[in-house]
Amino acid sequence: MTDAHTYSLQTYKGPGSRHACPACGDKLCFTFYVDENGDFLNEVVGRCNHESSCGYHYTPKQFFADNPSARHDWKENFFRVPQPVVKNTVKKQLWTIKTDIVKSTVNPEIDSDFTLFLTGLIGRENTVNIVKEYLIGVTKSRDVIFYQIDTEGRCRTGKIMKYDRKTGKRVKDEKVGGRITWVHSVLKQSSDPKLRLPAGWELTQCLFGEHLLRQYPLKNVALVESEKTAVICSSFWPEYIWLATGGKSQLNDRLQVLRGRKVVAFPDVDGYQEWKEKLSQLRGVDIVVSDVLEKEASFEDRAQHVDIADLLIRQHRKEHIEITPVERYEDPKLHPTFLKLKGLVGGCNMEELADVDNIKGPADVGYMEELALLVNELDLEVEGISRTMSNP
Structure with missing residues (x-):
């Protein structure tokens, strides 16, 4: 006899572990309920990842309630079990x-x-x-x-x-x-x-912070795992809308709200491969996965499960970077904190942002000279950069 409690949603192990949804018909979005041996109960028993647009979720408990005879020898009866009607599914x-x-x-x-x-x-x-x-x-x-x-x-x-x-x-x-x-x-x-x-x-x-997409229709987006990381990074790097998925595995239909935006994803140090694989399967959304932590994280960083916010906090405390309210600058790219952190985490376009090889060190003389000229021209205040007085 088979019990509904012996089943759980199949763990993600690549594209082969995701299937076509019986309700919306979309491929690679449906998760089966499987037993301890990895065998699935029925090809209509599972959950669609498209939570908002589809919402299909047919549990083993519901399946056995609809098909009592399936509790016995369910594998033999697999193709003879009545299939639930899923056409014309009403949006939940x-x-x-x-x-x-x-x-x-x-x-x-x-x-x-x-x-x-x-x-x-x-x-x-x-x-x-x-x-x-x-x-x-x-x-x-x-x-x-x-x-x-x-x-x-x-x-x-x-x-x-x-x-x-x-x-x-x-x-x-x-x-x-x-x-x-x-x-x-x-x-x-x-x-x-x-x-x-x-x-x-x-x-x-x-997504956490999703309401800001409407408030800032022209800004690019940075995507992280935790809400804390999004909040902290928004202080250091205000030219992007920082959003959080709320968990490593939450890369699903809710990301469709990012269509039409340029997005850079900063996975935690232990999430790079999983995010890169999952996001590559996401259709219609332009997301570049940054490998900054993947390439630069030390053994201690990995043991402590650091994220991009930890990197910025560390640099902030080391360099004593002054944070100035973003509201004082019409163009956030002119924000002093951004100008200084730009030297740590790369340039302004998305491809440069995702490439750790573009990181400039604090000792980059050419960069500091260029920054000094900009500070002087815009009458900005940046720690460590002196302004020159122009001739009347």
Whole structure:
């Protein structure tokens, strides 16, 4: 006898582990439910990666409920099991969280442990601006809330996380409530009927920071794994919209919102090969995968699972790079912090950005001379660069 609980979604092992969806018909987007031997239950039992546009998800439990006889000798009956009707699939309802809930938790005057760390890193003014721009919330226990808000301004959910205010590292000790929780999960259990979500409420995620795509229609995009990384990098590198997938495996249909944009992806040090392989299969989205960490990370970096934000923080503390509010400059490329970090992480076009060989060192004399001329011409303030007085 076969039980629905013995099945789980097939682990990604390359294109061969993804199949055509029985609902939308798209290839390489459907994940089978398989048993402990890797055998799949039925070619219609699985989940489509196109969460928003398709939403097909047929579980083993549903399959056995629809086909009770299939519990016995299911392999022999595979081709004789009635197939569920999947044509003319209705697009599933998009459930969201009320805007009032988001507004009530986003307050730059109240710090989470994460924003306290951020203030120590980039200053108070920049932290306040980032909280407002990314709509970062805070709980009563001073945990940070990274809301997922789509291009239409709809809140899909929020990820609640606890950080150490001194180190900026995530607190993972379950004894102090360090586990990740979700706003929608909390609201489902709320005792307040005005806040409680309906029993049938279903989650459909989007990218963290996605709402900024509408705010900055001409900016290129930088894609990272964690929300923390996106927030920190946006301070150092403001000419890009920094978005986060929320996880290494979340390279799915939600990236379709990036169509028409030039995107550079910065995977964590242990995610380069997986991201490169998965993103190469993504159709219609122009994404270059940076190999900066893959080529430059030390053994210690790999052991500590560093990301691009760790690289920028390290350089910031080593060079004492001054961070100036982006709002003072109409063109973010003229931002002093960007001008200096440009020497660390490469040029302005996407191909140069993804190529570690284009990195210039701080001792690059030609670059510093060029920067000095630019500083003098634009009347900018950059640490380590002196301005010359022009003749009247």
